[in-house]
Amino acid sequence: MRVLILGGDGYLGWPTAMYLSRRGHEIAVLDNFAKRNWEVELGVEPLIPIRTLHERVSAWREVSENEISIYVGDLTDYGFVEATLRDFEPEAIVHYGEQPSAPYSMVDHRHAAYTQQNNVIGNLNVLFAMRDVVPDCHLVKLGTMGEYGTPNIDIEEGWIEIHHNGRTDRMPFPKVPGSFYHLSKVHDSHNIMFACRIWGTRATDLNQGVVYGIHTDETILDGRLVTSFHYDETFGTALNRFCVQAVAGIPLTLYGKGKQTRGFLNIKDTLQCVELALLNQAEKGEFRVFNQFTEQFSVTELAELVQTAAGSLGIEAELAHVDNPRIEKEEHYYNAKHTKLFDLGLQPHLLSNVLVDSMIQTVLEHRYRINPSVIRQGIRWSGKTPEAAHS
Numbered sequence: 001m002r003v004l005i006l007g008g009d010g011y012l013g014w015p016t017a018m019y020l021s022r023r024g025h026e027i028a029v030l031d032n033f034a035k036r037n038w039e040v041e042l043g044v045e046p047l048i049p050i051r052t053l054h055e056r057v058s059a060w061r062e063v064s065e066n067e068i069s070i071y072v073g074d075l076t077d078y079g080f081v082e083a084t085l086r087d088f089e090p091e092a093i094v095h096y097g098e099q100p101s102a103p104y105s106m107v108d109h110r111h112a113a114y115t116q117q118n119n120v121i122g123n124l125n126v127l128f129a130m131r132d133v134v135p136d137c138h139l140v141k142l143g144t145m146g147e148y149g150t151p152n153i154d155i156e157e158g159w160i161e162i163h164h165n166g167r168t169d170r171m172p173f174p175k176v177p178g179s180f181y182h183l184s185k186v187h188d189s190h191n192i193m194f195a196c197r198i199w200g201t202r203a204t205d206l207n208q209g210v211v212y213g214i215h216t217d218e219t220i221l222d223g224r225l226v227t228s229f230h231y232d233e234t235f236g237t238a239l240n241r242f243c244v245q246a247v248a249g250i251p252l253t254l255y256g257k258g259k260q261t262r263g264f265l266n267i268k269d270t271l272q273c274v275e276l277a278l279l280n281q282a283e284k285g286e287f288r289v290f291n292q293f294t295e296q297f298s299v300t301e302l303a304e305l306v307q308t309a310a311g312s313l314g315i316e317a318e319l320a321h322v323d324n325p326r327i328e329k330e331e332h333y334y335n336a337k338h339t340k341l342f343d344l345g346l347q348p349h350l351l352s353n354v355l356v357d358s359m360i361q362t363v364l365e366h367r368y369r370i371n372p373s374v375i376r377q378g379i380r381w382s383g384k385t386p387e388a389a390h391s
Helices: 013-022 034-042 053-064 078-088 109-133 180-199 238-248 267-279 299-311 355-365
Strands: 002-006 026-031 068-072 092-095 138-144 159-164 167-172 202-208 210-212 252-255 261-266 287-292 295-298 319-322
Touching: 002 013, 002 078, 013 026, 013 053, 013 068, 013 267, 026 053, 053 068, 068 078, 078 109, 092 109, 092 267, 109 138, 109 180, 138 180, 138 267, 167 180, 180 202, 180 287, 202 267, 210 238, 210 267, 238 252, 238 299, 238 355, 252 299, 261 267, 267 287, 295 299, 299 319, 299 355
Parallel strands: 002 026, 002 092, 026 068, 092 138, 138 202, 202 287, 210 261, 252 319
Antiparallel strands: 159 167, 261 295
């Protein structure tokens, strides 16, 4: 099928483009390269140098003999979005094209407002253009498990049956997001659900857990095809940070008590999940939600896994609890349902199997590029420094 990938220059977008291209789909990628500008703004860069999108597309052509088309522009420009859909006529759209960082959205008013405008308006433009240009197109949208927060009940996959005052209804699962970024994802979900109900749009909302991993079957084919690996506080994940800290001889920094629990999945499983959603599309007018993760860990469990994996390579890694810059429940119940993708055939790659063979070894190979000063950048949910917060 013809698949348009929004955010095709990104950590997930580029590997998805190659993965689907290799499987015979006609692929186009769209990006405005904003992520590269945010990196310059904050003085951070991926651990492994990343080629330009045009260079990567050219390299992919050499390696695979497959073409990937490129559209350069901004999703907040409706004219551009509509023109792209008219030109490519996608049968499916995979939407990664948003500001992806909770810390970035919490820097200050400007970053919060930008995140909301960029994400919500861009997504809204996609919905309107789909309605007017490709009404039968299937939208596969990257959401986040962070939309749900950490409720004291089991998290269902998007919908919950409510019994109240003798009446019953099936309603969207309550959302308690933890940042302005996560709030933007909630707004996206509501807008997509509305479009499905009013216009008959077909959509799958992938509420994804934390993704880890550097390599896919496609990125390892040529050094020019690698995807980004961030370890800084803004765009990196706790697992990435722990792997880099272990290699650099820096104590692994656990926020607060370290008992925060989240869902995780390998980048290879993200690609599987997207493909499963595309091959088993939503019905017309259906707003379908998949909780997309394979395992769940607390921050402490994550750090201990890295500590053990590093130890097997002769690296001693210490754990250190630090003041939590986020405002979040540090001890909480967490049990999220995630059966729908498994029912469609998901075959998971487990974290313990890739830490040593992939992540830590790769960090070791590029340890000369580690910049310790970006690991903690002082972004706080309260907007105050630790000293001011305790004064």
